[in-house]
Amino acid sequence: MNKQKRIEILTRLRNENPHPTTELEYDSVFELLIAVMLSAQATDVGVNKATRKLFPVANTxxxxxxxxxxxxxxxxxxxxxxxxxxxxxxxTCxxxxxxxxxxxxxxxxxxxALPGVGRKTxxxxxxxxxxxxxxxxxxxxFRVANRTKFAMGKTVRAVEDKLDKVIPAEFKVDAHHWFILHxxxxxxARKPRCGSCLIEDLCEFKEKTSDE
Structure with a gap:
């Protein structure tokens, strides 16, 4: 994928969602840290249900x-x-x-160095x-970057390094939120909704669907 196409993809994602953020619910840096730790191999919805009861009791x-x-x-x-x-x-606490x-x-x-905190967290x-x-x-x-051919890599770290290299500075703070939500x-994973995708014409995935 060339530079112009990448910039157009990022521009469209930014125009649709100018101020993206995590879907995890938190009111402090500590709460965010705990929520992200809990989110490994779990959904944000499931984590939020648990932390809505946990954080009022223990938020430090x-x-x-x-x-x-x-x-x-x-x-x-x-x-x-x-x-x-x-x-x-x-x-960790x-x-x-x-x-x-x-x-x-x-x-x-x-x-x-904190227990349960890796590079992604x-x-x-x-x-x-x-x-x-x-x-x-x-x-x-990982799926979006490889499927669209925006930043291909066989490992999570390889994709991270490629994204870091090809995403211009003006987009970098918000990029991972756009890609996660997309x-x-x-x-x-199973049947991408190519029919309702705002970057469908720029995506280089060969097996596109008509699903919306």
């Missing part, structure tokens, strides 16, 4: 520590991998209290909470 690292692992499990038991996630949440005065650090290495927090031009590649972005609602 100290309050979460008071709940303990079993207390956190009680609130997130409807989410996949909840046992491991509850343990990671408590371990302990580190935030011990080393960062209960604050979420604006630092990639520090974030990635760090990218989401840095982008959404702190406005960094990072691109968190999930299954939706993959979640239009360029879906």
């Amino acid at each position: 690292p100290a309050a979460m520590l008071e709940l303990g692992v079993d207390g956190v499990k009680h609130y997130i038991k409807t989410i996949g991998l909840f046992n491991a996630k509850a343990e990671n949440v408590i371990k 302990q580190l935030l209290v011990d080393h960062y005065d209960g604050q979420v650090p604006e630092d990639r290495a520090a974030l990635e 760090a990218n989401v927090v840095l982008n959404t909470a702190f406005g960094w031009p990072t691109i968190a590649v999930d299954t939706h972005i 993959g979640r609602y239009t360029c879906i």
Whole structure:
């Protein structure tokens, strides 16, 4: 895919959604961090249902520590991998209290050192909470980038690196939100809704459908 086509795709996505953001519900950087940690192999809808009950009870690292692992499990038991996630949440909260005065650090290495926080989670927090031009590649972005041929790669990191290289600076802060939403609602996994896609004429996917 050439540069002009990529810019046109990004321009159309921006025109349709000038101020995109995550669909996870949060009121602080800490709540965002926890929500993103819980979202691994789970839907944003499912995470939001759980955090609507969890955050009113514990919305700081100290309050979460008071709940303990079993207390956190009680609130997130409807989410996949909840046992491991509850343990990671408590371990992360302990580190935030011990080393960062209960604050979420604006630092990639520090974030990635937290239990249950990988590169993708760090990218989401840095982008959404702190406005960094990072691109968190999930299954939706990986699919859209490869299917459209916008940024092809065999691994998540390869796609992230390619996107980082080909997306102009003016689009970079919002790009991963546009691609996630596009993959979640239009360029879906089984039968992409090419018939209602605003970038259908620019997409280089060969097996387009007429689905809307």
